[in-house]
Amino acid sequence: MIEQIREKAKELLTSGEVKVVIGYENGGMPETTRPVFITSPDEVERLIWNKHCYANLANFFVRKEVASLGKPAIIAKGCDVKAITVLVQESQIKREEIVILGVTCEGVGEPLLSKCPICDVNTPRDYNFLFGKEIAPKNGINKSADVEEFERKSPEERWEFWEEQFSRCIKCYACRQVCPLCYCEVCIADKNQPQWIETSSHTRGNVHWNLIRAWHLSGRCIDCGECERACPVGIPLSLLNRRLAKSVKERFGYEPGYDQEKAPPFTDFKQEDSQEFIR
Amino acid sequence: MSRIGVFICHCGENIARTVDCARLAEESGKLPGVMVSVDYKYMCSDPGQNMIKRAIAEHKLDGVVVAACSPHMHEPTFRAAVVQSGMNPYLCEMANIREHCSWVHTDRELATEKAIDLVRVMVEKVKRNQELFPIRVPITKRALVIGGGIAGIQAALDIAAGGHEVILVERQPSVGGNMARLSETFPTLDCSQCILTPRMVEVARDPRITLYTYAEVEEVEGFVGNFKVKIRQKAKSVNADICNGCGDCWNKCPMKKIPSEFDAGLGYRTAIYVPFPQAVPNTPVIDREHCLKFLKDKCGVCAKVCTRGAIDYEMQDEIIEAEVGAIVVATGYDLYGIGKEQPNERWKGYGEYNYDTYKDVINGIQFERLLSASGPTQGEVRRPSDGKVPKSVAFIACVGSRDPEKGIEYCSKICCMYVAKHAMLYKHKVHDGQPYIFYMDIRAGGKNYEEFVRRAVEEDGVLYIRGRVSKIYKDGDQLVVVGADTLSDSQVQIRADLVVLATAMVPHKNAYEFAQKIGIACGSEGFYSEAHPKLRPVETMTAGIYLAGACQAPKDIPDAVAQASAAASKVQLLFSSDELEREPIVAKVNEVTCVHCRNCIRVCPYSAIDDKEIRDRHGNLIRMVAEVNEGMCMGCGTCVAACPSKSVQLAGFNDEQVFAEILALGHE
Numbered sequence: 001m002i003e004q005i006r007e008k009a010k011e012l013l014t015s016g017e018v019k020v021v022i023g024y025e026n027g028g029m030p031e032t033t034r035p036v037f038i039t040s041p042d043e044v045e046r047l048i049w050n051k052h053c054y055a056n057l058a059n060f061f062v063r064k065e066v067a068s069l070g071k072p073a074i075i076a077k078g079c080d081v082k083a084i085t086v087l088v089q090e091s092q093i094k095r096e097e098i099v100i101l102g103v104t105c106e107g108v109g110e111p112l113l114s115k116c117p118i119c120d121v122n123t124p125r126d127y128n129f130l131f132g133k134e135i136a137p138k139n140g141i142n143k144s145a146d147v148e149e150f151e152r153k154s155p156e157e158r159w160e161f162w163e164e165q166f167s168r169c170i171k172c173y174a175c176r177q178v179c180p181l182c183y184c185e186v187c188i189a190d191k192n193q194p195q196w197i198e199t200s201s202h203t204r205g206n207v208h209w210n211l212i213r214a215w216h217l218s219g220r221c222i223d224c225g226e227c228e229r230a231c232p233v234g235i236p237l238s239l240l241n242r243r244l245a246k247s248v249k250e251r252f253g254y255e256p257g258y259d260q261e262k263a264p265p266f267t268d269f270k271q272e273d274s275q276e277f278i279r
Numbered sequence: 280m281s282r283i284g285v286f287i288c289h290c291g292e293n294i295a296r297t298v299d300c301a302r303l304a305e306e307s308g309k310l311p312g313v314m315v316s317v318d319y320k321y322m323c324s325d326p327g328q329n330m331i332k333r334a335i336a337e338h339k340l341d342g343v344v345v346a347a348c349s350p351h352m353h354e355p356t357f358r359a360a361v362v363q364s365g366m367n368p369y370l371c372e373m374a375n376i377r378e379h380c381s382w383v384h385t386d387r388e389l390a391t392e393k394a395i396d397l398v399r400v401m402v403e404k405v406k407r408n409q410e411l412f413p414i415r416v417p418i419t420k421r422a423l424v425i426g427g428g429i430a431g432i433q434a435a436l437d438i439a440a441g442g443h444e445v446i447l448v449e450r451q452p453s454v455g456g457n458m459a460r461l462s463e464t465f466p467t468l469d470c471s472q473c474i475l476t477p478r479m480v481e482v483a484r485d486p487r488i489t490l491y492t493y494a495e496v497e498e499v500e501g502f503v504g505n506f507k508v509k510i511r512q513k514a515k516s517v518n519a520d521i522c523n524g525c526g527d528c529w530n531k532c533p534m535k536k537i538p539s540e541f542d543a544g545l546g547y548r549t550a551i552y553v554p555f556p557q558a559v560p561n562t563p564v565i566d567r568e569h570c571l572k573f574l575k576d577k578c579g580v581c582a583k584v585c586t587r588g589a590i591d592y593e594m595q596d597e598i599i600e601a602e603v604g605a606i607v608v609a610t611g612y613d614l615y616g617i618g619k620e621q622p623n624e625r626w627k628g629y630g631e632y633n634y635d636t637y638k639d640v641i642n643g644i645q646f647e648r649l650l651s652a653s654g655p656t657q658g659e660v661r662r663p664s665d666g667k668v669p670k671s672v673a674f675i676a677c678v679g680s681r682d683p684e685k686g687i688e689y690c691s692k693i694c695c696m697y698v699a700k701h702a703m704l705y706k707h708k709v710h711d712g713q714p715y716i717f718y719m720d721i722r723a724g725g726k727n728y729e730e731f732v733r734r735a736v737e738e739d740g741v742l743y744i745r746g747r748v749s750k751i752y753k754d755g756d757q758l759v760v761v762g763a764d765t766l767s768d769s770q771v772q773i774r775a776d777l778v779v780l781a782t783a784m785v786p787h788k789n790a791y792e793f794a795q796k797i798g799i800a801c802g803s804e805g806f807y808s809e810a811h812p813k814l815r816p817v818e819t820m821t822a823g824i825y826l827a828g829a830c831q832a833p834k835d836i837p838d839a840v841a842q843a844s845a846a847a848s849k850v851q852l853l854f855s856s857d858e859l860e861r862e863p864i865v866a867k868v869n870e871v872t873c874v875h876c877r878n879c880i881r882v883c884p885y886s887a888i889d890d891k892e893i894r895d896r897h898g899n900l901i902r903m904v905a906e907v908n909e910g911m912c913m914g915c916g917t918c919v920a921a922c923p924s925k926s927v928q929l930a931g932f933n934d935e936q937v938f939a940e941i942l943a944l945g946h947e
Contacts, residue, residue: 090876090877090878091875091876091877091903092874092875092876183874183876184872184874184876184923184924185872185874185924186871186872186924186926187924188923188924188925191924191925193934193935194934194935194938194939196925196934216923263881266878266921267877267878267881267882267921268881269882
């Protein structure tokens, strides 16, 4: 499969249709990979594809250094494509200005990342070229089983759990840096006139940051799990993200990243909305 | 360091009764940055205002807080006062210690504490206020009137008489609205059509009025003085420029059994039709849902008989775009359906009155048609079932209205008068007949209204029975009306040949959707909301859009006409200057931090935000951001809430100000 990807990358770069191919290369240590930006057809051999290709490369579209290279092609798993779809919806990229080299994926990580067993986009929903054998989406997956399990705890227990988790946050903002949808140039956490988010390293400030991060992603987060993977102190951020995703799905019947044409619930208004108080 | 003045008003007793104003003044004087703090009995009075003006000069104030009533009332007063002392009006704020404090509390001690908090909050806000300057926008001096009933007609004529162009849009094939369907009008019993048709003709003749009938407003964009509207001219299938209204087509049309909307289903019309003889314009339209040509591609008789060649089966809907500066909404009302089908869950209908089952149970507008010379019986009162002249008629008031159980709490206002009129007109036509009226109260508050009701009772022998009707059933060819007489505390049964239900006036079934489309508000019942129930009764909360007639609340003809003229005078007031000054309370995008996620553009209810390209000096696109059109922004702040990076700020209510207010509440 990687041979076909390299061939396509070479073809695209040679013809000049794209100026850069965003993909994965060996990470220097066993079982690691890292993002690579191939700008010359001679370098396509560096590209690899294996079950350690975790990173959601959609994160790089909005980086100025990458954008300045010219039209990109990107190697994207089904989950990464969902992020691209949201980025298109939020007008961060134009779909026709990128080339998606979709790869079918049976899951990444050893053991599999928590997002993989509940994945229903093993075959990406959008691509220009597809590599690998198509995998039919699994039916009847419960995407919020872990949330439901967690919700069986009492509010006090849940609060105690999160308080402990957030108390360990060191505000390195890796979760923000790695998130493909955290693209604001000046984050609300960095605004200090006025100071919206408490910056103290006390648990209260940590809770504030972590909740705002999750809240700003509600209805947008496509559960690529990058924040959780990047967190150096191991806060289970996906659990928080999935909790919000569950509410959004229940209340608005909306799952981000699946349909570019469907309006995101928080910036949409429907006349048949039953909430009459809004009149 | 700020130099703030705090001015505390007693509002006579209104505030001083509950709030210790002297103590409030003393405490306010201790707040950091406050140079002067005084209290006075009536701050809005001339001496009160002078006090503020003098203090600004004397203490070189750079901010003023007036602790008094709601800014809705006197903010303009005090802002005008500070301007006279050379201060920017937006450096003056009000702390509402009346509606938010003295009127809603009884404990003097606690109320005073709260008043101190409210003043502290405003002092902290004012310290961060910036000078703001009004925004000037040009005005398109052309008005759009939506709805061609009596209210719309009156508004259009008045605006045109003031020398301005008017576009009048009517959904039906003719102007005239519900008033054209009425027989005679209370309290004078003059013929409705006789007084209405001259106005209809005038509308068509006035060169300043462009009339679109069989048309609907599709879209309204823009803002006061600068609306862009799209009007859908539905295909009439008849070329109005050629048609001379001879009537050959509708006389020859074979589809003769279509229930006439104008006659409320009691009469029939053809597929090509004018709704009534005095229609304006007198050009027929083809109802494509019933026309054989469109249903089966047969017939075509109208085209054959038309000597002018005016029939055009190929005609398409047309979208007309227009720019207008003001809009008068005069879309009128519907009647509460008394059948089994109801448009919403709250309305329960009146199954017990068997309106759906018995042909001789009719509503008020149907009775109007029976009384009208242009109606299905040529003005003879004949009941629908067998055409017999009814010898006794029961009129039931408040069917729907004032009946929360059935879903409507309000009074429809006109029914008391028109049931009296109905009973009276019936008696005038059927001398040996007996009218009965079941009523809850008689509300006859209008000029010559009470006298009119008395006349019905005393001269025409109308029998009023105070009580509700519980059911109506059939016995032979008569209807038995079972009800209570609450004055004699007994059950009554009336045998009637015909029953007329005075059903509630309700908003149009599409009123809410239409309000959404043009950007105005609806009350819970669906009638359009005025900006203030007493002091701004014809304006909506959307600047430049005015209300006339029963779309705002149930109204009789004089009230509808008065409101229409009032709306027209508001429009002329707007058109009296070339430029419009708007409040500078508008949103502004910080282009440095905006990442163009377009949230604000999607949520803006006024479509006031657009994409903007940022280019370098060579014209290369650097990036995109959002930009607020100051002329269109209404300062609602929805975009501020939706912006993830807090890159939109509302002038006069920026984050720093709001934070300072919240923090001031927390820190004693």
